[in-house]
Amino acid sequence: MPGAVDTTERPVEIAIVGGGIIGLILGLGLIKRGIKVTIYEQARSLREIGAGVAFTANAVRCMGLIEPGIVKALREVATANGDADDPNDWLQWVDGFNQHFENPNEEKLLYKLYAGYRGFEGCHRAQFLDALVKIVPEAVVQFRKRLDTYTQSEEDDQVTLKFTDGTTATADALIGCDGIKSRVRQILLGEDNPASFPTYTHKFAFRGLIPMERAIAVLGDYKARNQHMHIGPKAHVLHFPVAGQTLMNFVAFVSDPQEWSHEATMVAPAKREEVEETFKSWGPTVRKITSLLPDELDKWAIFDSFDNPAPYYNQGLICLAGDAAHASAPHHGAGAGIGIEDALCLATLFEKAVQAIETRKTTKRKAISLVFDTFNSVRKERSQWLVDSSRGICDVYEWQNPECGDDAEKCFKEIEWRSHKIWNFDIDGMLQETQEGYDKRIIG
Template identity: 40%
Template sequence: MSLGESNSIHVAIIGGGITGIILALGLQKRGVNFTLYERAPAFTELGAGIGFSPNAERALKVINPEIDRVYKQLVAPTHGVEEYFQWADGYRTSEIEAKLLIGVDCFQGGRRSDFVDGWSKLISKDSVKFNKELSFLVHRDDGKVSLQFKDGSVDEADAVIGCDGIHSRVRQLILGETNPASYASYTNKYCFRALVPMEKAQAALGTEQTTGSDKSLNRVMYNGPNAHIITYPVAQGQFMNILLVISDPHPWKTEDGKHTAAGSKGEALRAYEGWHPRVRAIAELLPEELQKWAIFDMCENPAPYYYRDSVAIAGDAAHAAGPHLGSGAGFGIEDALVLATVLEAVNEKLDVQGQKAKVELCQAALAAYNNMRYDRTQWLVGATREACALFHWQDENVGSDFGKFLPEITKRFHKIWKQDIDEMLRETREEFKRLGSELPN
């Protein structure tokens, strides 16, 4: 083993979703050794639509330009026009009542499965292990972390990053299996989602409500009492992504404890009874049999911290939020960029300080990550719940008044979108430098 190899840390990434894949590509670009462990036999993701907020798009370019190149190949065409989020009164008129400028070539989207497939192909095959479901982590006397998997295999790493989603096993191991913060809770919202062929959507709704006469992406949300509907094109305009979100006062209960249950188009139509006929026509596009998805988050029992020793959590594993501000994946991408930055800094410092400092530097790096990400990501979880209340006319100060609604929703979106990525990284390096300087020589 060469001196350079011996002085490099090895990072274990648990989970091959969007956050895990982006982190892997960030480490790969920076020459940090890693292994990504995915419990499934291959990279896989649901085919539902997803959009990436402007802050996430900027971060992708910094993490690894190849990520951005693949991203641009997969997103729906924008035709160089200015894009807007548009909110309609779905209950009374179906007319657009509020608009928020996004920009040109911003907040582009596609199918989750397409992004996971395209990005995962960029990862070195030697750095990925499938069919690996984590059971336990053991902190060894030499500072390394031992990973024990359900198939009986054991591996080791200098640092472990849990990108294993809302049901994170790593979060349970950091916080404790009896800690309420180790588990997400029901938000009293559930959703139906579907991808509808664009020709079928246009036949039912017309051009204005689908692709738009100006060839914009025509993102529209229809707000109303205790529910909303979102529509936007994905898969380069071949499909219309439809998301129906419904308030639910009852506890979520399934026999197997899963966050999904069988649903139907009839159930969706009943939730929008009395809404404008044009909006109900969107629900009519759904297939007869549907999967009902409960929306869970980390709002009621937030994780008090995102790391312990040389183990950390990122993305939904750390700060799962609902989909209502379209930023869960984007904040996971920001997490990945910060982690890739501090873990690269560990390697750079090891070249000077040697193996002896490896454990302390890894812990300082994860502490810096925690300090940089905690407040912003915790804000998102609460802001997302507030946004859904605005969409469902449940905010007592706003109700169905779109004049009051627009400034409220704008300030939340702008706090997300206007994140200064360069400044975030500068502060991250300074925080790691501060924590690293406090270590004994």
């Protein structure tokens, strides 16, 4: 083609929009596989808002397959349940609502599940991000780069990114890891497409951090230092240790029949009195926990992509990953883990693509577009299932599932199979499907 630029000899260059946990992990995985990466972050510095995040054993294994340094970074800041030298790998659900008069200060243990060795490691999001930043090569991340739009050029087989500050950049492909409000998704699917935007789930969450010594004084050592889910009607409370057992992460999910009124932000200020009022009819343990909260805290609107899921994750040299593709409610605690699975899939595919390009089995443009086609095929069903199941499991926790109600045995069966589908995911099977799927597309 006249005027076309031969890009075959250049190394593969990938632009990632979004410098959160998934964007950094994906970037590290691509760099390890010899790919040039630039991460464009709209903020002035890398930071993750939020409180605690937890990872299952399977998610940690994915991290190790992407780049072993990621696991080392996690372990620098992760906190296990109970004794750090003898972790408690069981997750527990208790009746937080009903007072059991034989011992009114204790909650009834409804069910517990073994999550695997070191199967529940919690950390503060910002601390994990800080640990990841230390292993990202210098100059990979560019700050104050808010994406305005992008164009795909067939003449030179590249993507041009245009930022709101008037600057531009080019790359062989663009991956949107820019979260639930993804600008890349809006451009990819169309700004008049409902699937370009998340919707309110009619749940919000009070979130806060409680000093561990205060939690122990009120709850006792075991309950404070170990994950517990307190379930009840139309709400549920979760807590687990973070920051080396120095803090207890608190989150209380509440049903909200109204629309979210803070249109400009998903986070709004709240007061401890609001939480106490919400749970005033609950059992004494939950009421004790709410009394430990600071006077001022946050409440977070829970948005997701359930109502209008993305019909596809890719188009040409553009792809979505993590929350940008499949934002889910946090009730499974698996959104970040599923995003890490995405990153492993993409890193594996780009390794195959580089080989195909170097051996001249195909052009760079086709090799990359087949990466994204294969990714969409491999990851869409599971990631969309998580979006659906995260809504469904919340109904179980809050006794609003019409088939389960507050029947402990029926609720446990739902929790068990859904949790195991996440925790026991066949990573090796995914990698085999990924590699075979790419090979078939190259040959085809």
